[in-house]
Amino acid sequence: MAHTSNIAVLNGPNLNMLGMREPDIYGHHTLADIEAKCRLLAEERDMGIDWFQSNLEGDLIDKIQAVAGSADWIIINAAGLTHTSVALRDALALFPGGVIEVHLSNIHARESFRHTSLISAVAKGVIAGFGPASYYMAIDAISYLQLET
Ligand code: DQA
Secondary structure, X not given: OOOOEEXXXXXXXXXXXXXXXXXXXXXXXXXXXXXXXXHHHHHHOOEEEEEEEOOOHHHHHHHHHHHHHOOOEEEEEXXXXXXXXXXXXXXXXXXXXXXXXXXXXXXXXXXXXXXXXXXXHHOXXXXXXXXXXXXXXXXXXXXXXXXXX
């Protein structure tokens, strides 16, 4: 059966280090743990998942362009590039589907340089501060939006 939605989940720099990276802020889950749970949730909802992580801005941009024909949604944790990358924002603005920005931490409760996201303006919505559940809520948001169409 065709999937109800195809979702590309994109993860930016240093998220490959989750589990050992500043666990007081980011917790003890690895990115592979989060991926496994997202795949489970997506399967239950008949959604397809394309999971991607890169430390390189250009690779993330290439991926956004590559999934433009196949993904209905992008869930993105652009990590540090959230606060700096005009090029990533421009690539997301070109994506014909919906974009959901996620963060593990509440970026507004942290250093002031994290309060600005260059990506939020091209996203349908933003989920930040719930740890790995930010990703799971983004998948749920897509299922709720499907009920409305
Ligand atoms: C992050 C928040 C960013 O400010 C930071 O640079 C990250 C992770 C988060 O998920 O909380 O790498 O996107």
